[in-house]
Each structure stands twice: as C-alpha cells, then as structure tokens.
Amino acid sequence: MWKLLQIELYKIFRRPRxxxxxxxxxxxxxxxxxxxxxxxxxxxxxxxxxxxxNFEFDGQIxxxxxxxxxxxxxxxxxxxxxxxxxxxxxxxxxANMGTLRLLLxxxxxxxxxxxxxFLAASVYTFxxxxxxxxxxxxLSIWLFGxxxxxxxxxxxxxxxxxxxxxxxxxGAFGYALLAMLTVTALGFFLSLFADNSIGPxxxxxxxxxxxxxxxxxxxxxxxxxxxxxxxxxxxxxxxFFDEKVDAQNVVIPGSIQNPEKLLNSAMVLVLHIIGxxxxxxxxxxxxxxxx
Amino acid sequence: xxxxxxxxxxxxxxxxIKAVNNLSFTVQNGDVYGFLGQNGAGxxxxxxxxLTLITPTEGEIELxxxxxxxxxxxxxxxxxxxxxxxxMYLYLSAYENLRLFAKLSGVHCTKxxxxxxxxxxxxxxxxxxxxKTFSQGMKQRLGxxxxxxxxxxxxxxDEPTNGLDxxxxxxxxxxxxxxSREMGKTVFVSSHLLNEIEQVATRVLIIDKGxxxxxxxxxxxxxxxxxxxxxxxxxxxxxxxxxxxxxWQQYLQxxxxxTILLKLHRxxxxxxxxxxxxQDCALLSLQPRHTLEDFFLxxxxxxxxxxxFTN
Numbered sequence: 001m002w003k004l005l006q007i008e009l010y011k012i013f014r015r016p017r018x019x020x021x022x023x024x025x026x027x028x029x030x031x032x033x034x035x036x037x038x039x040x041x042x043x044x045x046x047x048x049x050x051x052x053x054n055f056e057f058d059g060q061i062x063x064x065x066x067x068x069x070x071x072x073x074x075x076x077x078x079x080x081x082x083x084x085x086x087x088x089x090x091x092x093x094x095a096n097m098g099t100l101r102l103l104l105x106x107x108x109x110x111x112x113x114x115x116x117x118f119l120a121a122s123v124y125t126f127x128x129x130x131x132x133x134x135x136x137x138x139l140s141i142w143l144f145g146x147x148x149x150x151x152x153x154x155x156x157x158x159x160x161x162x163x164x165x166x167x168x169x170x171g172a173f174g175y176a177l178l179a180m181l182t183v184t185a186l187g188f189f190l191s192l193f194a195d196n197s198i199g200p201x202x203x204x205x206x207x208x209x210x211x212x213x214x215x216x217x218x219x220x221x222x223x224x225x226x227x228x229x230x231x232x233x234x235x236x237x238x239x240f241f242d243e244k245v246d247a248q249n250v251v252i253p254g255s256i257q258n259p260e261k262l263l264n265s266a267m268v269l270v271l272h273i274i275g276x277x278x279x280x281x282x283x284x285x286x287x288x289x290x291x
Numbered sequence: 292x293x294x295x296x297x298x299x300x301x302x303x304x305x306x307x308i309k310a311v312n313n314l315s316f317t318v319q320n321g322d323v324y325g326f327l328g329q330n331g332a333g334x335x336x337x338x339x340x341x342l343t344l345i346t347p348t349e350g351e352i353e354l355x356x357x358x359x360x361x362x363x364x365x366x367x368x369x370x371x372x373x374x375x376x377x378x379m380y381l382y383l384s385a386y387e388n389l390r391l392f393a394k395l396s397g398v399h400c401t402k403x404x405x406x407x408x409x410x411x412x413x414x415x416x417x418x419x420x421x422x423k424t425f426s427q428g429m430k431q432r433l434g435x436x437x438x439x440x441x442x443x444x445x446x447x448x449d450e451p452t453n454g455l456d457x458x459x460x461x462x463x464x465x466x467x468x469x470x471s472r473e474m475g476k477t478v479f480v481s482s483h484l485l486n487e488i489e490q491v492a493t494r495v496l497i498i499d500k501g502x503x504x505x506x507x508x509x510x511x512x513x514x515x516x517x518x519x520x521x522x523x524x525x526x527x528x529x530x531x532x533x534x535x536x537x538x539w540q541q542y543l544q545x546x547x548x549x550t551i552l553l554k555l556h557r558x559x560x561x562x563x564x565x566x567x568x569x570q571d572c573a574l575l576s577l578q579p580r581h582t583l584e585d586f587f588l589x590x591x592x593x594x595x596x597x598x599x600f601t602n
Binding site: 106 | 344365378383396397
C-alpha cells in the first residue's frame with residue numbers, strides 16, 4: 001500500500017498540470033494581499049461604515065488575521081475546482097491515457113490500488129490547503145502584522161483577541177481539509193465512470209454549484225434536504241470564529257459558540273467521504289476495464 | 292508439458308452482445324500461441340479476461356495451474372502484457388516509466404538493470420527522453436520492455452504490431468522468436484494479421500464472433516502442401532456422383548450447399564483437372580484455396596473450409 005501511494009504521489013507531482021493549482025492559489029492570494037496592502041484601509045472603512053457611528057475602533061483592524069479570513073472566504077468557494085482538476089482525473093485520466101489497463105495487469109490488489117489513488121488525491125488536497133495556509137496566513141503575518149480579529153457577522157460583530165486567533169485558524173484549516181476531502185471523494189467517485197477527465201471535473205463542479213444553491217435557498221422544500229447536503233456543511237469552518245458568551249454577555253476566551261453544530265457538520269462530511277470512497281472501491285472492483 | 296493457460300467454457304456478455312462464447316483452449320509451456328480473429332472477434336475481450344481486467348460471465352481460467360479468481364496476485368507476478376497499444380505516462384521519461392512499472396511488479400531494479408533493459412529493446416541513449424517525444428515504434432519497444440522487466444514466464448501480447456512500420460513489425464516478430472527460443476518464455480500473441488502469426492506461432496486458435504472456430508498446431512493448419520480445392524461445374528450433383536465412384540473419393544470433404552470440396556496435395560491438381568475434363572464434367576472452375584489468407588477469410592466467413600481442414 002505504501003509503495004502504491006508513493007507511486008501515485010510520484011505521478012501526481014511529476015505532472016505539470018498539478019502545479020497549475022499551486023500557481024493559481026499563489027496568484028489569487030497575491031492579488032488579494034496586494035490589493036489590501038495598497039488600498040486596504042478603504043476596504044475596511046467600507047466594511048465598518050455601519051458600525052462607526054456606534055463604536056470606536058483603535059488598533060490595526062486590517063491585520064494578517066482579517067486578511068486571512070477574507071482570503072479564506074473568497075478562496076474556499078473556488079478551491080473545489082482546483083481539487084476536482086486532480087481528483088476527478090485520478091481514474092478517468094488513467095483510462096484516457098490507457099495506463100489503467102497496464103497498471104491493473106500488475107500484481108496489485110484492486111482495493112489497495114483504488115485506496116492508494118484516493119489517498120494520493122487526499123495528499124494533494126492537503127498540500128493545496130497547506131499552501132493556502134502558508135500564503136494566506138504566514139505571508140499575511142509578515143506583510144500586515146497581527147492584532148485582534150474583528151469580524152462582522154449578519155447581526156453582530158465578533159472581536160477575537162489576538163492571542164486567541166491562531167488556534168482557530170488551525171481548526172478552520174483542519175475543517176476546510178475535511179470539506180475539501182469531501183470534494184476530493186466526490187470527484188474521485190465520478191472519475192470511475194468516464195474515460196476522460198472533462199466529464200467528471202464538470203460533473204463535480206455542477207454538483208457543488210447545484211448543492212450550494214440548494215443549501216442557501218430559504219425555501220421550505222429545500223430546507224428539508226439542506227442538512228443532508230455536504231455543501232451546507234462545507235462553509236461551517238466559520239464556526240471557529242464565533243465565541244461563546246457567558247450569562248453576563250462576556251466573551252469566554254478560547255470558546256466556540258456552537259461546537260455541537262461544528263461536530264455534527266464534521267460528521268456529515270466524514271460520512272460523505274466514507275460513503276463515496278466505499279462506493280468507489282466496490283464499483284471499481286466490479287468494473288470491467290475496457291479502455 | 293505443463294498447461295500455462297487453461298480456459299474452460301469462457302463467456303462474456305456485454306448487455307446484448309456476447310463478445311466471447313463458450314471458449315475453451317489450453318496453452319502449453321514454451322508455446323508461441325497465435326490467437327487469430329478479425330477485428331471484433333473477441334480476442335481483446337478474452338485477453339482482458341486472462342489479465343483480470345474484465346470479469347467473465349461464465350467459465351474458468353487457470354494460469355500456471357492456479358485459478359485466476361483466487362490466485363490473481365500470484366499469477367500476475369508471472370505475466371507480462373501489452374494490450375492493444377503501448378500506453379504509458381507521456382510526461383515521464385522511458386527510464387522513469389520502466390522503473391515505475393518495475394516497482395509495481397514488485398521488482399527492485401537498479402539503474403543498470405533498467406538501462407540494460409532499454410538497450411535490449413533498442414532504446415539505449417533515449418532513456419532520459421520523455422515518452423511524448425517517442426514514435427509509435429519506440430513506445431511499442433518500451434511497452435515490451437515494461438512487460439519483460441519482471442522476467443515473467445508468460446507474455447501476453449495483444450496486437451503487438453498495431454501501428455508499426457515494416458521494420459517495427461519485423462523487430463517485434465524477431466523479439467517474439469527470441470523470447471520463445473532463447474529465453475524459453477511462453478508467448479500468447481493475438482493478431483488479425485495472418486502472416487505475422489504464421490511466422491512465429493507453434494499453435495494457433497482462430498475465433499470468430501466470440502466462438503472457437505479451429506485450434507491446432509501451426510504445421511497442421513498452415514501446411515502449404517495441403518490444398519482445399521473448390522470445384523464448380525454446370526451440374527455439381529452429377530460431378531459429385533462421379534467423384535464418389537472414382538479414386539478421388541478418398542479426398543472428398545463434407546459439402547455444404549452445392550460446393551464440392553476436396554483436400555489433397557497440390558501436386559495432384561493437374562491430374563484432377565485432367566480427370567474432370569475426361570469425365571465431361573462441364574467444369575466452370577477449379578479453385579485451389581491454399582493460402583493462409585484464403586483459409587482465414589473462409590474460416591471467418593463460413594465454416595466449410597475449416598471442417599475440410601480439420602476432418
């Protein structure tokens with residue numbers, strides 16, 4: 001299994017296409033950081049305009065933590081496309097090249113083969129998120145410095161103390177990894193049914209778009225199915241940036257307002273991953289390799 | 292002789308199409324087994340079932356005396372294969388491709404072994420070039436190197452000369468002979484090109500529409516001295532009666548419709564012609580079918596010639 005995983009990783013990271021995602025992430029984050037560095041104060045003033053009449057702010061609102069939050073909000077919607085580029089190509093790409101049949105004539109277990117492929121795609125997803133973390137957080141810390149994180153929610157403002165933020169980002173990236181692994185599993189599953197990667201990539205994105213629309217529409221019919229859609233839970237990394245308050249309405253440092261919701265969402269995502277990977281193994285074992 | 296491949300009652304149904312229909316054959320140790328059939332005859336499906344790429348609908352496959360279903364891993368360690376065309380990772384070099392597939396085959400190859408293997412198939416000096424820069428012939432050679440890298444006992448080649456130029460075809464032919472004669476490998480090679488099989492095979496199986504048409508040694512099937520003769524006269528019934536009453540009777544073959552078939556040595560043809568003229572048979576044609584091409588075409592379009600050959 002380890003040998004198969006090594007081979008799969010070798011193939012992924014020797015392929016030029018893999019680095020498109022890393023380059024795209026770098027460019028996107030770079031553009032956002034540049035924009036905020038050059039004209040970020042105007043952006044912050046716009047965001048906080050409705051609060052300025054009631055609150056007085058001091059300190060550095062535009063700091064690395066806010067920049068990273070903005071980047072994550074913008075980027076985590078688009079990252080699934082970059083993940084689908086690789087995950088949805090894992091089997092269909094091999095079928096397209098004709099290498100799938102050659103691989104399967106070698107003395108390797110089909111179950112181990114498919115699991116190694118999924119793990120390799122998961123490692124790629126993990127690397128992509130680490131890359132985002134390094135650029136969005138580490139580089140921002142270097143460029144903007146740190147201070148308290150101020151986030152405007154729909155009906156209230158959250159202020160998280162500077163020394164209480166970093167672990168939340170670790171948690172948020174961990175959760176985002178789970179969300180992106182669900183996309184990986186979906187793309188991977190769909191790649192079983194095609195002989196070229198275009199179909200599975202487009203299908204993965206279409207499902208995400210349709211499910212995201214269903215997840216956000218406040219129509220009773222759709223609201224009934226929303227808890228079962230993985231897209232409903234993918235955005236819940238934001239829960240890490242909401243603090244609990246005590247009876248006196250004082251913030252409890254190091255707390256999360258709704259850990260049950262976070263745990264429940266994480267479970268739904270894990271179940272999706274397990275379900276999709278199990279289905280992939282069962283289908284692949286029975287599949288006739290014709291291409 | 293040990294049976295390297297033993298296939299019994301093998302069938303594969305794809306929705307409405309029966310690609311392989313109750314196929315049985317055996318390949319013995321040291322054979323170069325030619326697997327002949329027209330495009331779409333079921334050759335590739337059979338080969339994919341031998342390599343576990345396709346699950347049979349019915350039937351049993353044993354390789355090296357082991358059941359393929361239960362001993363897949365053990366069996367595939369001893370098999371090298373090229374299926375239809377040599378597909379590999381175009382963005383990797385020849386060396387990287389070969390090393391990758393060697394590792395998958397469970398073989399740890401040193402740089403020298405891999406380089407030597409590439410030299411053996413004529414790719415010396417190109418080991419660091421990306422496969423995307425290779426011609427079809429070079430890819431085929433690399434494919435052969437991949438199939439041989441783990442020193443398998445059985446080599447399965449599905450249409451190995453597809454897309455090759457005459458020199459490439461000759462190279463593959465020589466390689467098959469080298470593998471069989473010098474290295475003692477058993478080779479299972481499929482093709483729709485008869486002359487290729489004729490030049491290398493020791494045993495031959497011809498299939499059509501998924502069914503076995505004929506199996507036998509190459510010497511039996513391709514004996515150029517034995518000729519099937521098709522006679523056509525104005526009155527075939529009368530001619531047949533005359534033949535049955537003559538010494539030619541021993542050469543007569545079972546007939547279908549009004550065709551008269553005789554199997555005899557080609558040196559006897561002038562005498563047969565003379566006799567038919569003497570009998571006033573109103574001869575329209577006397578057509579020898581002695582080429583392999585004729586044989587194959589007849590085999591795959593109608594069975595009477597096969598029955599004549601095999602009776």
